[in-house]
Amino acid sequence: xxxxxxxxxxxxxxxxxxxxxxxxxxxxxxxxxxxxxxxxxxxxxxxxxxxxxxxxxxxxxxxxxxxxxxxxxxxxxxxxxxxxxxxxxxxxxxxxxxxxxxxxxxxxxxxxxxxxxxxxxxxxxxxxxxxxxxxxxxxxxxxxxxxxxxxxxxxxxxxxxxxxxxxxxxxxxxxxxxxxxxxxxxxxxxxxxxxxxxxxxxxxxxxxxxxxxxxxxxxxxxxxxxxxxxxxxxxxxxxxxxxxxxxxxxxxxxxxxxxxxxxxxxxxxxxxxxxxxxxxxxxxxxxxxxxxxxxxxxxxxxxxxxxxxxxxxxxxxxxxxx
Amino acid sequence: xxxxxxxxxxxxxxxxxxxxxxxxxxxxxxxxxxxxxxxxxxxxxxxxxxxxxxxxxxxxxxxxxxxxxxxxxxxxxxxxxxxxxxxxxxxxxxxxxxxxxxxxxxxxxxxxxxxxxxxxxxxxxxxxxxxxxxxxxxxxxxxxxxxxxxxxxxxxxxxxxxxxxxxxxxxxxxxxxxxxxxxxxxxxxxxxxxxxxxxxxxxxxxxxxxxxxxxxxxxxxxxxxxxxxxxxxxxxxxxxxxxxxxxxxxxxxxxxxxxxxxxxxxxxxxxxxxxxxxxxxxxxxxxx
Numbered sequence: 001x002x003x004x005x006x007x008x009x010x011x012x013x014x015x016x017x018x019x020x021x022x023x024x025x026x027x028x029x030x031x032x033x034x035x036x037x038x039x040x041x042x043x044x045x046x047x048x049x050x051x052x053x054x055x056x057x058x059x060x061x062x063x064x065x066x067x068x069x070x071x072x073x074x075x076x077x078x079x080x081x082x083x084x085x086x087x088x089x090x091x092x093x094x095x096x097x098x099x100x101x102x103x104x105x106x107x108x109x110x111x112x113x114x115x116x117x118x119x120x121x122x123x124x125x126x127x128x129x130x131x132x133x134x135x136x137x138x139x140x141x142x143x144x145x146x147x148x149x150x151x152x153x154x155x156x157x158x159x160x161x162x163x164x165x166x167x168x169x170x171x172x173x174x175x176x177x178x179x180x181x182x183x184x185x186x187x188x189x190x191x192x193x194x195x196x197x198x199x200x201x202x203x204x205x206x207x208x209x210x211x212x213x214x215x216x217x218x219x220x221x222x223x224x225x226x227x228x229x230x231x232x233x234x235x236x237x238x239x240x241x242x243x244x245x246x247x248x249x250x251x252x253x254x255x256x257x258x259x260x261x262x263x264x265x266x267x268x269x270x271x272x273x274x275x276x277x278x279x280x281x282x283x284x285x286x287x288x289x290x291x292x293x294x295x296x297x298x299x300x301x302x303x304x305x306x307x308x309x310x311x312x313x314x315x316x317x318x319x320x321x322x
Numbered sequence: 323x324x325x326x327x328x329x330x331x332x333x334x335x336x337x338x339x340x341x342x343x344x345x346x347x348x349x350x351x352x353x354x355x356x357x358x359x360x361x362x363x364x365x366x367x368x369x370x371x372x373x374x375x376x377x378x379x380x381x382x383x384x385x386x387x388x389x390x391x392x393x394x395x396x397x398x399x400x401x402x403x404x405x406x407x408x409x410x411x412x413x414x415x416x417x418x419x420x421x422x423x424x425x426x427x428x429x430x431x432x433x434x435x436x437x438x439x440x441x442x443x444x445x446x447x448x449x450x451x452x453x454x455x456x457x458x459x460x461x462x463x464x465x466x467x468x469x470x471x472x473x474x475x476x477x478x479x480x481x482x483x484x485x486x487x488x489x490x491x492x493x494x495x496x497x498x499x500x501x502x503x504x505x506x507x508x509x510x511x512x513x514x515x516x517x518x519x520x521x522x523x524x525x526x527x528x529x530x531x532x533x534x535x536x537x538x539x540x541x542x543x544x545x546x547x548x549x550x551x552x553x554x555x556x557x558x559x560x561x562x563x564x565x566x567x568x569x570x571x572x573x574x575x576x577x578x579x580x581x582x583x584x585x586x587x588x589x590x591x592x593x594x595x596x597x598x599x600x601x602x603x604x605x606x607x608x609x610x
Contacts, residue, residue: 077453088444092379104368107357123346154351181347
């Protein structure tokens, strides 16, 4: 049997009173992208920090590439690399200086470190910004230099903590291309994200994490099958029409119609997208004016609703209230 | 904003297609050469190099090591000279070695807030995730600081010479004095790195640092002969490590025998590192 990239048993981490990670079991094979999907505060980052040897687990065990993260931490550090909100580059230095710094720390000579820095800057399209301080980089460039800094010495396993949070769509696509390219050359990637479509685009398998636990695991199609194929969002022109619209949709689609916070909007999870055209016609027949009508991927909230019975947002509210 | 946009336009030339990106990435990742892990000295020096780069990019941080020594030297010499020693010239001869020490000790406290800022920005988490001797990031930072201390010392000494200070110990005595101050500052700074890892904001680190530094520098023999003090204060001044350092520095610069106080000062240095070095590293290891 091939050695697993990550294997954990009953991993637990508590901060003061909050249980951040509450017994996570993982068995992630080498190769490809594994996604951690979950809302803010679900325990994704804490889990990654333990796997990257930055935080010690309170109990449970974790082996990364066959090495124990506590007793063989240095062996793990030699083989993994991480990029995230919590592991970044020095903003005061230039892109080239940051990469050279890391190269030197891994033991490259001065010239070799400079050569490696230039090679990476050009692979990441940052050659023209090599001598600019990182604090003057745009968000997308910043994320690319962060990732470049993680692969100065090619890691066997790369942790990417929310690599696209806060990026515009174009920069996000660039980061996705970079991740795909890395995977195609054999690196294993563990990616955390709050976006279902990101996990869908990149991850071979996804662990859905909520309140410090893995609540579902599978490929993106397996998860979506549990959630329903499509998320229908309808916004009527006049909020007064909402109850009527809701009734029409319930009749045609034969699923539960949910009222949104927006007083003019409703949503539903649709198993068979073909039936949606019929719903559109039915609404027109009833003379209900529409402001918006869309069928898309289920959102993270909808995944959570289907898997846990509550949305990710109401979850955080409960936590805050508790 | 406009400048950023322009920069972005010029530099956002990610290889046009996903395929060419993949090719470039494969080439970059195919480089699987694993250099031999560097030793503690090498990684510490690399972090020292980082500190120098930061001085290059943010030269404003040299403001406090150039302006403060000038201000302190002029202020204290002319303010207290007549009152304490009867003449500015005579007092300068007494106080300059002390001001040299005070100037450096004052700026050691920036070490703490710099480290705290690094931690808050996530830079230290990357360093902590590397397979290197863990204290090297901190040791390197302190080595880089030695450059700032040297500048501060050079400014104070130059100004002192211009005002008429004459070191009887000659060039060798002055160099020995500065070297000892650097050793002491390096040892003393482990206190600040410890605070930086215990306290949560750069502001809190600065606040606590002031609380420690003010009594250490003022309740010492920097400005006055301790014999003029009430007994209880004399007792503190006598155990204060800064007093031992100042006496040794005075001996070196004045060309008198420094050996007695030197060993006490070095013992203090060793003690500070022995206590706050490990304390810092325990916090550093478990931080977060």
